[in-house]
Amino acid sequence: MAINLDDPKKFRPLVGQAHQVAMNMLRPISRKYDKAEHAYPQELDMLAAMIDGLSESGASEGAGAAGVRREESAGTDQRVANGANLASVMSIAEMCWGDVGLLLSMPRQGLGNSAIASVANEEQAARFAGVWAGMAITEPGTGSDSANITTTAVLDGDEYVLNGEKIFVTSGDRCDAVVVWATLDRDLGRAAIKSFVVPKGTPGMRVERLEHKLGIKASDTATIIFDDCRVPTENLLGSPEIDVKQGFAGAMATFDNTRPLVASMAVGCAKAALDLTRDLLEQAGVEIDYDRPALTQSAAAAKFLQMEADWEAAYLLMLQAAWMADNRQPNSLEASMAKAKAGRVGSDITLSCVELAGSVGYSEAELLEKWARDSKILDIFEGTQQIQQLIVARRVLGLTSTELK
Amino acid sequence: MSPSSKVWNLRPGGRHGLSSKETRDPIGYAVAALSRLAQSDVLDRLGLRKQAERGVFTATRTGFRTATAASRQFARAGTSGAAGTRPAPAAGAGVFDLTPTEDEQMLVDVVTELADEVLRPAAAEADETCTAPEAVLKAGLEVGLPILGVPESLGGISEERSAVAGTLVAEALARGDLGLAVASLAPGSVATALGLWGTDAQQQTYLPAFTGDAVPAAAIALTEPTVLFDPLAPTTTAERTDDGFVLNGVKSAVPRGADAELFVVGARLDGAPVLFLVDSSTPGLEVVADPAMGVRAAGLTRLVLTDVALPSDAVLGASDGSTYAECVRLARLAWCALAVGTGQAVLDYVTPYVKERQAFGEPVAHRQSVAFMVANIAIELQAMRLLTWKAAARAAAGKDFAREVALARRLCAEKGMQIGNDGVQLLGGHGYVKEHPVERWYRDLRAIGVMEGAVLV
Numbered sequence: 054m055a056i057n058l059d060d061p062k063k064f065r066p067l068v069g070q071a072h073q074v075a076m077n078m079l080r081p082i083s084r085k086y087d088k089a090e091h092a093y094p095q096e097l098d099m100l101a102a103m104i105d106g107l108s109e110s111g112a113s114e115g116a117g118a119a120g121v122r123r124e125e126s127a128g129t130d131q132r133v134a135n136g137a138n139l140a141s142v143m144s145i146a147e148m149c150w151g152d153v154g155l156l157l158s159m160p161r162q163g164l165g166n167s168a169i170a171s172v173a174n175e176e177q178a179a180r181f182a183g184v185w186a187g188m189a190i191t192e193p194g195t196g197s198d199s200a201n202i203t204t205t206a207v208l209d210g211d212e213y214v215l216n217g218e219k220i221f222v223t224s225g226d227r228c229d230a231v232v233v234w235a236t237l238d239r240d241l242g243r244a245a246i247k248s249f250v251v252p253k254g255t256p257g258m259r260v261e262r263l264e265h266k267l268g269i270k271a272s273d274t275a276t277i278i279f280d281d282c283r284v285p286t287e288n289l290l291g292s293p294e295i296d297v298k299q300g301f302a303g304a305m306a307t308f309d310n311t312r313p314l315v316a317s318m319a320v321g322c323a324k325a326a327l328d329l330t331r332d333l334l335e336q337a338g339v340e341i342d343y344d345r346p347a348l349t350q351s352a353a354a355a356k357f358l359q360m361e362a363d364w365e366a367a368y369l370l371m372l373q374a375a376w377m378a379d380n381r382q383p384n385s386l387e388a389s390m391a392k393a394k395a396g397r398v399g400s401d402i403t404l405s406c407v408e409l410a411g412s413v414g415y416s417e418a419e420l421l422e423k424w425a426r427d428s429k430i431l432d433i434f435e436g437t438q439q440i441q442q443l444i445v446a447r448r449v450l451g452l453t454s455t456e457l458k
Numbered sequence: 459m460s461p462s463s464k465v466w467n468l469r470p471g472g473r474h475g476l477s478s479k480e481t482r483d484p485i486g487y488a489v490a491a492l493s494r495l496a497q498s499d500v501l502d503r504l505g506l507r508k509q510a511e512r513g514v515f516t517a518t519r520t521g522f523r524t525a526t527a528a529s530r531q532f533a534r535a536g537t538s539g540a541a542g543t544r545p546a547p548a549a550g551a552g553v554f555d556l557t558p559t560e561d562e563q564m565l566v567d568v569v570t571e572l573a574d575e576v577l578r579p580a581a582a583e584a585d586e587t588c589t590a591p592e593a594v595l596k597a598g599l600e601v602g603l604p605i606l607g608v609p610e611s612l613g614g615i616s617e618e619r620s621a622v623a624g625t626l627v628a629e630a631l632a633r634g635d636l637g638l639a640v641a642s643l644a645p646g647s648v649a650t651a652l653g654l655w656g657t658d659a660q661q662q663t664y665l666p667a668f669t670g671d672a673v674p675a676a677a678i679a680l681t682e683p684t685v686l687f688d689p690l691a692p693t694t695t696a697e698r699t700d701d702g703f704v705l706n707g708v709k710s711a712v713p714r715g716a717d718a719e720l721f722v723v724g725a726r727l728d729g730a731p732v733l734f735l736v737d738s739s740t741p742g743l744e745v746v747a748d749p750a751m752g753v754r755a756a757g758l759t760r761l762v763l764t765d766v767a768l769p770s771d772a773v774l775g776a777s778d779g780s781t782y783a784e785c786v787r788l789a790r791l792a793w794c795a796l797a798v799g800t801g802q803a804v805l806d807y808v809t810p811y812v813k814e815r816q817a818f819g820e821p822v823a824h825r826q827s828v829a830f831m832v833a834n835i836a837i838e839l840q841a842m843r844l845l846t847w848k849a850a851a852r853a854a855a856g857k858d859f860a861r862e863v864a865l866a867r868r869l870c871a872e873k874g875m876q877i878g879n880d881g882v883q884l885l886g887g888h889g890y891v892k893e894h895p896v897e898r899w900y901r902d903l904r905a906i907g908v909m910e911g912a913v914l915v
Contacts, residue, residue, distance in 0.1 A: 054553065054555045054557050054559070055555065055557070055558070055559050055562075055622070055851075056555060056556060056557065056558055056559075056562075056622050056847050056850070056851050057552070057553060057554060057555050057851045057855075058554060058556070058844060058847055058848035058851055059552065059554070059848070059851070059852065059857075060554070061552060061553060061554045062552025062553070063552070069483070069485075070485055073482065073483060073485045073486035073489050074489050076470055076474075076476060076480060076482070076486060076489075076490075077470070077482065077486050077487075077489035077490035077492075077493050078489050078490075078492065078493045078496070080473075080474035080475065080476060081474060081490075081493050081494075081497070082493070082497060083474060083475070084474075085497075095496070095507070096493065096496035096497055098507075098511055099492065099495075099496045099510070099511050100496075102511045102512070103492075133553055133555045133557065135553050135554050139554060325475060328476075328477045328479075328480075329475045329476065329477050331477065332471070332477035332478055332479060336478075343860045343861050343863075343864035343865075344690055344783060344786065344787070344860060344864065345688055345690060346686070346687070346688055346689075347868060348686060349686050349688045358864065358865070358868050359868055359872065361865055361868075362845070362864075362865040362866075362868035362869040362872075363869070365845055365848075365862075365865045365869070366838075366841035366842075366844070366845060366869055367841075369841065369844035369845060369848060370837075370840065370841055370844065372554060373556060373840075373844060376554055376555075376556065387840075390836070390837045390840060390841075393833075393837055394837055394838075394841060419475060420474065420475030421475065423475075424475070439826075439830075442826075442829075442830045442833040442834065443826070443829075443830075443833075445833035445836055445837060446826075446829035446830055446832055446833035447829075449805075449809065449832055449833060449836045450809060450812070450813060450823050450829060450832060451813075452813075452823060452824070452829070456821075456823075456824050457823065457824055457826070457829050458824075458826075
């Protein structure tokens with residue numbers, strides 16, 4: 054094989070289709086659901102049906118939230134693989150070029166689905182296939198320090214009894230089930246934290262309220278209370294053993310798989326802003342020349358070149374992380390690099406595009422201001438910018454979490 | 459309303475934040491229609507939404523399969539024409555891959571050893587004296603640096619376009635020292651240029667010297683000492699004469715100009731930038747030492763051309779500006795690779811340092827303000843590497859790489875300098891003194907984004 058960083062040729066049709074769907078299905082309703090916060094985007098049911106159809110036909114190459122599952126049986130040959138992880142980040146980026154909030158609201162494409170795909174055993178993967186799963190980690194007093202969660206799971210016969218309050222649950226109102234993080238024993242720290250699939254309608258589980266947000270308003274963000282909520286033991290994802298040596302690794306494995314996806318969301322949203330801004334600048338007489346030095350062009354063109362370079366950096370780091378997953382290489386470091394870079398340039402690009410477009414960009418008449426609000430969450434959820442830097446720093450420096458706090 | 463304005467109304471651009479460049483394909487039109495249907499409340503009034511969704515599921519399943527199948531047939535036709543007998547997808551098959559070939563990896567291993575054992579130990583003194591030691595240059599010749607980009611049929615070692623190999627080698631060399639890497643790579647860059655663009659006569663005239671035992675110093679002279687210099691608009695001029703050309707102007711940042719026996723000089727001819735082969739013995743040439751902030755080991759000079767008369771076959775490549783533009787891009791690619799290698803040297807150096815250096819009773823690496831700086835060096839460095847490799851792979855495949863190299867250069871100039879700056883900062887006062895190499899890397903990395911030409915891959 055040889056070094057080649059162009060988009061995989063085999064995914065061109067998939068990406069082209071995703072682009073057309075984003076342009077013709079998501080963009081026309083993008084502003085509508087930014088305005089109608091908490092209204093369910095009914096159009097998505099039709100789109101979800103289409104995506105299920107695509108996935109059944111094999112045309113989607115295994116892309117989507119569940120595409121992060123690493124099959125143990127594959128990978129016997131030595132060829133370099135361009136597989137489901139690459140297909141997922143590339144198609145999700147295209148859909149988020151359409152609308153991040155709507156992508157997050159896509160039925161059966163929740164982060165909980167990625168969690169199930171990452172950690173579930175074969176029986177669970179089969180049992181939860183087709184379930185739309187949200188993800189419940191954050192609590193009122195616990196954000197990035199997820200080892201500190203206070204929601205408890207107590208074994209009682211063949212059931213676990215859950216008690217606690219979860220906030221910021223994406224699609225928490227609309228989904229079919231929630232993957233809940235809870236501790237089996239608060240004294241045993243992170244090793245005792247396990248994730249549980251709790252179907253909606255389980256007695257003792259209730260959606261308390263929905264948040265009003267800066268952006269991604271199409272996506273509902275719920276507070277969910279668990280009050281003596283009982284789930285069968287077989288709904289615990291992964292191993293019930295408390296392995297102090299393995300620590301957090303089990304539950305955290307989800308993040309290695311979902312961080313490239315969140316990076317792809319930031320990449321897609323930023324691309325939307327760049328595409329429109331380039332067009333608006335050209336209409337205003339600003340041409341971007343790749344050969345002439347940026348400093349001999351207009352300040353707007355120079356800024357654009359800097360943004361496009363940062364965008365390309367995020368894009369290639371995203372592809373790298375997904376490519377490593379496709380080829381069974383550990384990618385925890387690269388996944389965090391991708392999310393850190395994509396998260397911060399996502400904000401810089403969308404905000405700078407508003408500035409470049411002036412009041413045209415700031416006005417609700419265009420979507421630039423919306424993308425600048427939507428992109429902010431992507432530098433926060435699934436691990437903030439600072440958490441990504443912490444992960445990268447610990448890995449690069451070879452320091453433990455007690456040494457580098 | 460005219461028919462054309464109706465057509466315009468069907469275009470997707472101008473609404474929903476879409477660039478006017480967007481176009482709909484047949485699937486797009488279908489999805490747009492579906493979107494209207496989905497937004498409509500007619501379905502709900504008639505109670506038909508569920509059925510409609512079921513219909514869409516079935517229709518798209520077959521509809522999209524056709525699209526996929528057609529594309530696959532298309533792809534198969536393309537590959538069979540190019541290389542039908544290949545058992546597995548190769549680079550040309552469009553597979554995303556970050557793995558160097560075995561040959562490239564072997565080359566990188568050899569050059570890395572050279573960088574560690576020969577370049578790095580000689581770097582400080584070479585920087586001080588603005589001279590690359592003979593032993594360093596000789597070691598570079600021994601591993602074949604000058605003939606890396608020269609085709610086998612012309613006495614070189616490359617079986618195909620070697621932009622990727624050249625990029626990996628420049629990166630590995632610069633990990634040892636950037637200034638010495640430039641000094642070592644300059645002659646080979648001219649040889650590569652001759653291989654890429656030379657006429658048969660030019661290749662037969664010049665290349666035997668580069669593939670033999672006594673390799674001449676040589677350099678590509680594109681930069682000029684003007685503020686806001688645009689390499690595509692050189693002020694050095696070439697005028698046509700009865701039997702050739704006359705060149706006038708000043709070039710700057712020319713590596714090893716004092717020793718060079720052959721220059722490739724950029725000049726404006728009939729309104730377009732053009733490359734000229736100039737023997738150092740040609741009358742009217744003057745070399746002036748021009749030491750700079752960094753890249754000092756490369757022995758930077760100015761090259762003053764005063765009524766330099768050249769024969770009519772002195773033009774290298776096309777005279778319409780296209781060869782010149784490609785040369786500028788390939789040189790920028792080389793400088794990106796040099797930035798990546800130097801950035802890696804910084805990361806390799808600061809990592810153990812911040813873990814050993816104690817402050818307030820513990821290693822400074824245990825502080826987030828220090829550790830995050832290292833994390834960001836690692837993140838941006840890897841991004842620089844990926845952008846550079848992407849441009850190199852496209853260049854090697856003969857694809858247009860103007861955009862990719864521009865973005866790589868932009869990122870390498872900005873983040874490379876940031877890495878140099880942070881490298882000094884992380885060592886504090888110790889970083890500012892010559893006991894440590896980080897101050898040299900700080901000076902060297904400022905060259906990225908400033909230098910044009912000099913070397914290429």
